Amino acid sequence: MTDRTVHLPVAAQDSLDDVVGIGEHAEELGYDRAWFPETWGRDAVTTLSALADRTDSIGLGTSIVNTYSRSAALLGQTAATLQEHSGGRFRLGLGPSGPAVVEGWHGQEFGNPLKRTREYVDVVRKVLAGERVDYDGDIVQTGGFRLRQGPPEPAPEIDVTGMGPKAVELAGRFADGWHALMFTKDGFEDRLEDLRRGAELGDRDPEDVRTTFVLPCCALPDGDAARDLVRQHLAFYVGGMGTFYRDALARQGHEDAAETIYEAWQDEERERAVASVSDDLLDALGAAGTPEEVRERVSDFAAVDGVDAIAVSFPRAADRAIIDQTLEAVAPE
Structure with missing residues (x-):
């Protein structure tokens, strides 16, 4: 187990x-x-x-x-x-x-x-x-x-x-x-x-x-709010914590998203970086929504x-x- x-x-x-x-x-x-x-x-x-x-x-x-x-x-x-x-x-x-x-x-x-x-x-x-x-x-x-x-x-x-x-x-x-x-x-x-x-x-x-x-x-009753929080979290890691998470995400087949998120974050376009974490990518990397x-x-x-x-x-x-x-x-x- x-x-x-x-x-x-x-x-x-x-x-x-x-x-x-x-x-x-x-x-x-x-x-x-x-x-x-x-x-x-x-x-x-x-x-x-x-x-x-x-x-x-x-x-x-x-x-x-x-x-x-x-x-x-x-x-x-x-x-x-x-x-x-x-x-x-x-x-x-x-x-x-x-x-x-x-x-x-x-x-x-x-x-x-x-x-x-x-x-x-x-x-x-x-x-x-x-x-x-x-x-x-x-x-x-x-x-x-x-x-x-x-x-x-x-x-x-x-x-x-x-x-x-x-x-x-x-x-x-x-x-x-x-x-x-x-x-x-x-x-x-x-x-x-x-x-x-x-x-x-x-x-x-x-x-x-x-x-x-x-x-x-x-996990929140407002599933969209929960997803927004995790989306922001993922954007920070891929965009703001050096290149390791960006490169790891690219190796997993998400190169375009990894580069877009990273570049937007580095350019201090935080909203664009967060918006670049698609629903599919969010669900591939985390668990967010209703309980x-x-x-x-x-x-x-x-x-x-x-x-x-x-x-x-x-x-x-x-x-x-x-x-x-x-x-x-x-x-x-």
């Missing part, structure tokens, strides 16, 4: 208490895990620590923290501490993010993202195993240290995100899971082949690599072969009332 998880929102929330409250509500509704992304809003570690204090059973995870703003050793320490603090409920999701965050916000050069991700996974695993970490990679060098406390039991699993063929192949080869963001069903199935090839190259069973499909959702319509769409995505978990995410402009209505509409049965 496909798990139902939730991406806590990074925008449009007045306080940390509001964000944690959404996680508490998700636990009450029976969601399996609450993920928290990290861009240039609230940091993931503090947020998930606060959520761990106010929940009992829901899993917790980062989706994602980037591999540039923290060292690999620090990410290992952080994962070990969050696993301890949450009583074994933590799962680490990491990835390179993109230039908009890494260069524009953190001031770090965005180079060799795949090699960096691979080396971070290697080092974090060694840290979490309690091993002495002697690592001389092309990106990461560390030597002579190990955790002072005992390693977490069990060690948290490590997921990575990726959009291109090589990035997803890397996930299959080295990670415990892959997070798929901004994919159509067909696009996901294409990348699933890369994931399986990577697992085989790593002499692993592809079924052991857990897939999480991140799905923008909005009944959204439940059906989420079930359709959950039924796609190879999807182990759906991560319900929310439009950037969604307030608490909209988020609560959507959470309730698509809660696990």
